[in-house]
Amino acid sequence: MIEATKLSKTFTTHKKEPGLKASIKSLFVRNTITKHAVKEVSFRVDEGEIVGLVGANGAGKTTLVKMLAGVIHPTSGDARVLGHVPWKRSNDFRRQIALIMGQKAQLWWDLPAADSFLLLREIYQIPEPKFRATLDYLVGVLEVKEQLTVQVRRLSLGERMKMELIAALLHGPRVVYLDEPTIGLDLTAQRAIRDFILKYREEHRPAMLLTSHYMEDIERLCKRILIIREGEIVYDGLLEKVVQTYADHKVVTAHLHKRPEPVKETDELRAMGQVEKCNDLLIKLRVPRLRVAEVAGELLKRYPVADLAIEEVDVGTIIEKIMRERSA
Amino acid sequence: MRLFWSIVGVQVRKRMAYRTDFWINSIVAFAAELGVAYFIVAAMFSGGDRVGEFSRHGMLLYYISVILIGKVVRSTDMEHVIAGDIYDGSLSRYLVYPTSFFFMKYATQIGSLVPSLVQIFLFGAWVPFVLGVPEGLQITPWTVAMCAVALFLGNALHFLVTYPIELVSFWADNCWSLMVLHRIVAGLLGGVLLPLTLFPAWSQKVLAILPFKYMFSFPVDALLGRVTPAAFFQGVGVAIGWCAIMACISAMVWRRGTLQYTGVGM
Numbered sequence: 001m002i003e004a005t006k007l008s009k010t011f012t013t014h015k016k017e018p019g020l021k022a023s024i025k026s027l028f029v030r031n032t033i034t035k036h037a038v039k040e041v042s043f044r045v046d047e048g049e050i051v052g053l054v055g056a057n058g059a060g061k062t063t064l065v066k067m068l069a070g071v072i073h074p075t076s077g078d079a080r081v082l083g084h085v086p087w088k089r090s091n092d093f094r095r096q097i098a099l100i101m102g103q104k105a106q107l108w109w110d111l112p113a114a115d116s117f118l119l120l121r122e123i124y125q126i127p128e129p130k131f132r133a134t135l136d137y138l139v140g141v142l143e144v145k146e147q148l149t150v151q152v153r154r155l156s157l158g159e160r161m162k163m164e165l166i167a168a169l170l171h172g173p174r175v176v177y178l179d180e181p182t183i184g185l186d187l188t189a190q191r192a193i194r195d196f197i198l199k200y201r202e203e204h205r206p207a208m209l210l211t212s213h214y215m216e217d218i219e220r221l222c223k224r225i226l227i228i229r230e231g232e233i234v235y236d237g238l239l240e241k242v243v244q245t246y247a248d249h250k251v252v253t254a255h256l257h258k259r260p261e262p263v264k265e266t267d268e269l270r271a272m273g274q275v276e277k278c279n280d281l282l283i284k285l286r287v288p289r290l291r292v293a294e295v296a297g298e299l300l301k302r303y304p305v306a307d308l309a310i311e312e313v314d315v316g317t318i319i320e321k322i323m324r325e326r327s328a
Numbered sequence: 329m330r331l332f333w334s335i336v337g338v339q340v341r342k343r344m345a346y347r348t349d350f351w352i353n354s355i356v357a358f359a360a361e362l363g364v365a366y367f368i369v370a371a372m373f374s375g376g377d378r379v380g381e382f383s384r385h386g387m388l389l390y391y392i393s394v395i396l397i398g399k400v401v402r403s404t405d406m407e408h409v410i411a412g413d414i415y416d417g418s419l420s421r422y423l424v425y426p427t428s429f430f431f432m433k434y435a436t437q438i439g440s441l442v443p444s445l446v447q448i449f450l451f452g453a454w455v456p457f458v459l460g461v462p463e464g465l466q467i468t469p470w471t472v473a474m475c476a477v478a479l480f481l482g483n484a485l486h487f488l489v490t491y492p493i494e495l496v497s498f499w500a501d502n503c504w505s506l507m508v509l510h511r512i513v514a515g516l517l518g519g520v521l522l523p524l525t526l527f528p529a530w531s532q533k534v535l536a537i538l539p540f541k542y543m544f545s546f547p548v549d550a551l552l553g554r555v556t557p558a559a560f561f562q563g564v565g566v567a568i569g570w571c572a573i574m575a576c577i578s579a580m581v582w583r584r585g586t587l588q589y590t591g592v593g594m
Contacts, residue, residue, distance in 0.1 A: 071424065071589070071591050091427070111341055119334050123427055
């Protein structure tokens with residue numbers, strides 16, 4: 001459904017030093033810098049898949065999404081979305097995609113969302129019965145019936161995002177680009193949006209490409225992720241494999257029966273693993289995968305353990321680590 | 329066409345969403361401009377009874393007409409909107425819609441004309457009855473019909489001239505000064521600041537082939553019966569010719585510009 005082949009995008013921007021002198025100089029001479037926002041990126045996304053695009057600010061996530069949505073032209077490379085070249089912007093292509101930008105309102109700000117939906121019906125030429133059925137379904141699932149007639153600018157951020165989702169999905173797109181759909185939302189609204197995306201994916205099976213800074217979005221929604229760093233894809237694979245591949249250790253936490261003296265960070269403890277925390281109530285160690293069982297046994301033998309937990313390292317931490325390694 | 333009227337409808341509703349602004353724009357702004365026109369005419373005629381071929385009465389009628397018609401032609405609410413869309417990345421959402429950006433913006437600017445049309449029907453229609461039509465001028469159903477055609481073309485031509493200027497934002501980020509320049513030039517050479525007949529005789533042929541006359545002066549002259557049927561059809565032909573030229577230029581600039589577009593702000 002989405003196929004990118006060696007897709008690259010280079011931007012040239014002006015550079016200006018601070019200060020009045022530099023401002024005057026820039027009226028006559030301008031220095032430019034070239035930024036390689038996306039470098040020879042190749043991947044594919046199939047029907048029914050939600051792929052998470054993960055990376056730091058400025059890594060090239062949004063630029064990639066913009067190219068695949070046909071908003072901007074690439075500098076080089078090729079892409080096919082539903083068999084179309086996105087940046088040729090054929091109407092047939094545009095009728096089958098949706099772009100949801102969490103940071104950019106797409107609805108008409110001064111009107112109730114219902115008015116925007118009527119206009120979108122005409123733009124996408126959605127037959128009236130299909131429009132009614134889809135609208136009723138989306139409004140019902142997202143629970144925003146009461147807000148349909150309220151001016152968009154008067155809605156809460158969460159309600160507005162729900163309306164944006166409805167606006168983007170009214171025409172039943174087969175490819176959906178979600179750029180930070182939960183940004184700025186409170187936890188309840190984030191959860192509602194995530195639940196909706198999952199439900200929608202199950203029922204309609206579009207290909208979805210999701211960018212988000214919230215690891216919970218990625219963990220809840222995506223089985224597969226692309227990690228992008230300085231415009232390059234540094235990891236393309238299953239989310240669970242990231243942990244297995246890149247986390248060479250686990251976290252072992254021993255909760256202790258209350259002791260009169262806190263546990264000291266002794267050589268004996270350091271020999272078991274990297275000590276993250278130790279006090280009178282718990283010992284927390286980062287232990288190489290192969291030694292987990294052995295260390296767990298040692299802890300049980302040597303300390304008054306009340307409870308023992310062995311956990312994978314947080315996926316967000318691992319992703320951060322991958323990005324750090326590559327930049328170094 | 330259904331989409332066109334839907335966009336017009338949305339814009340009309342948007343303009344009516346803020347009733348204070350709507351009525352200020354419809355009544356207060358018009359009253360203020362009427363006052364300005366009165367004082368300009370009073371100053372022009374302080375030294376005599378006639379300026380060129382205009383009597384004081386005729387000049388007042390000309391200015392009121394050009395104010396009202398100018399509002400319909402210019403659709404002031406739309407100024408800098410397209411450039412702003414490019415500048416802040418709002419254009420991105422239009423690029424994913426399966427329809428033409430030009431088409432959407434043209435329909436939007438037609439919808440923005442509502443306050444101006446309210447002014448024309450509420451205030452413009454009674455002006456000739458109160459002031460009376462001076463000797464040498466005439467307002468008849470035929471001149472009103474000619475004016476309507478010229479007004480439609482004037483609005484389209486103004487949009488088509490403004491559109492590629494706003495698209496300069498693809499390269500220059502901000503083209504506000506170009507828009508101001510265009511407004512001044514169009515106002516001067518289109519007959520908003522002064523009736524074109526007051527310009528020197530040698531300039532009349534040049535003014536007749538430039539597009540600006542067909543935005544403002546031509547519809548007003550058509551309304552006041554200052555255009556013969558032959559001159560009217562000739563003027564319509566020139567206006568259509570300019571619309572075609574500007575449409576070609578717009579398409580070219582758009583094609584090149586969208587290659588440059590980076591969608592910043594998205």
